[in-house]
Amino acid sequence: MAAYLTADKKQEIFGQYGQSNADTGSPESQVALFSYRIAHLTGHLKSNKKDFSTQRALLRLVGKRRRLLDYLKAIDIERYRKIIKALNLRK
Numbered sequence: 248m249a250a251y252l253t254a255d256k257k258q259e260i261f262g263q264y265g266q267s268n269a270d271t272g273s274p275e276s277q278v279a280l281f282s283y284r285i286a287h288l289t290g291h292l293k294s295n296k297k298d299f300s301t302q303r304a305l306l307r308l309v310g311k312r313r314r315l316l317d318y319l320k321a322i323d324i325e326r327y328r329k330i331i332k333a334l335n336l337r338k
Contacts, residue, residue, distance in 0.1 A: 264278075275330045278330055
């Protein structure tokens with residue numbers, strides 16, 4: 248089975264949501280990467296309902312993304328609104 252998150256895919260995510268392809272540290276690029284991983288793990292859990300270690304990892308990722316979004320909301324509300332809209336997140 249091939250890895251779902253290749254280096255090329257990461258570059259694409261960082262290029263789309265960050266300032267550049269090498270922008271791995273901005274909250275926007277981190278949130279986008281977490282969202283991609285959350286979507287992948289959610290799909291995995293739909294077919295493997297009893298995989299509790301993956302379920303725990305998913306919950307940790309959701310918490311990390313939530314904390315980053317809260318941080319972004321506190322420092323720059325416009326960037327927060329932009330990334331929420333771009334990723335089609337609920338809040």
